[in-house]
Amino acid sequence: MKLQWWKILAILLLAYTIVAGFLTDVPRLAILHESIRNLYFHVTMWFTMIIVMLISLIYGIKYLGSQKAEHDIVAEETAKTGVVFGILGLITGSVWAKFTWGAWWVNDAKLNGAAATLLVYFAYLFLRSSIEDSEKRARISAVYSIFAYSMMIVFIMILPRLTDSLHPGNGGNPGFNTYDLDNTMRIVFYPAIIGWTLLALWIAEVRVRIHKLRLKQDEK
Amino acid sequence: MKNIHKFFLFFSAIVFSSLPAFAEQEEIEMADQLRSSGKIYIVVAVLLIILIGLIIFMIQIDRKVSRLEKKNQNNS
Known part of the structure; x- marks a missing residue:
């Protein structure tokens, strides 16, 4: 079997991330110190989740148009993978918060929004597992995933920016420069x-x- | 005269010895020593080993699925 090019690219980019992530210069900032390098590991977990969930959403919508079981399978498995990355983002964020803000969890719009997002997607998985009929399951979960993705954008992109937040990139002043x-x-x-x-x-x-x-095995 | 000379030496010794301390306070603490002594490379090496291990595992799983897919196609 020949590895597809994008899998090789993934390996190369991750190796580059680890080597360059630890050895390149970073800005010297109070409180953060070397932990600023978590940007390459913690923040990327959330970016990954948002992108993967977008793919799940697209395939959910595709299913609604095509009724093809294949589209529903892609929507389900990408959502599951996205949840794993979301959990990793939450845990790594908690560790980072402990050593920069002084607590594992603070009552902050960004943090609570991230937790709420995960709950919305847990609900998606529970919804899936609770419906026996596969066509019904695919249709209902596709519609729900539109709602879930919109809620995620509200919870982690919009609400934290309307209030003050400890988390960088929020409090009415979004953007990477912050x-x-x-x-x-x-x-x-x-x-x-x-x-x-x-x-x-x-x-x-x-x-x-x-x-x-x-x-296929089940069909036999 | 000799005493003044000694006093000047003593005074400058105090001033200069305290200078690095002031400079240190201004600086933000980073893992400079770790990096200058080369030990950060050990962390990078460990992480690369973990990454390589996980990737090999991932490739094996990928291949296993490919084999199953082939088997399935032959059967049907």
């Missing part, structure tokens, strides 16, 4: 996002193939 993302960090940060996202898609792709095999 966390002093200088150009040396950009050349690691952007490839890191692509690398982690491709890894997530790789995992999702394998899960989709296993899912299809299982369906």
Whole structure:
């Protein structure tokens, strides 16, 4: 089997993220110190989740138009992978918060929004598992995923920016400049996002193939 | 005269010895020593090993699924 080019790209970008992420210069900022390097690992988890969930949403909408079971399988497996990355983002954020803000969790719009987002997607998975009929399950969960994605945007992109937040990039002043993302960090940060996202898609792709095999097995 | 000379030496010794301390307060603490002594490379090496291990695992899973898919196509 020859590895597809985008899987090789994922490996290369992740290796680059680790090497460049630790060895390049970063801005010297109070409180953050070296932990600013978490940008390449914690923040990218959330970017990955948002991108993967977008793919899940697109395939959900595609299903509504096509009624093809394949589209529903892709929507389900990408959503599951996205949830894993979301959980990793939440845990790593909690560790980072403990050593910069002094607490594992603070009652902050961004943090609570992230937790609420995960709950919305847990509900998506529970909804899926609670409906026996596969066509009904696909249709209802596709409609729900439109709602889920909209809620995610509200919870982690809009609400935190309307209030004050400890988390960088919020409090009415969004954008990368607020966390002093200088150009040396950009050349690691952007490839890191692509690398982690491709890894997530790789995992999702394998899960989709296993899912299809299982369906075929059931048919026999 | 000799005493003044000694006093000047003593005074300058105090001033200069305290200068690095002031400079240190201004600086933000980073893992400079870790990096200058080369030990950050150990962390990078460890993480690369973990990444390589996980990737190999991932490739194996990928291949296993490919084999199953082939088997399935032959059967049907």
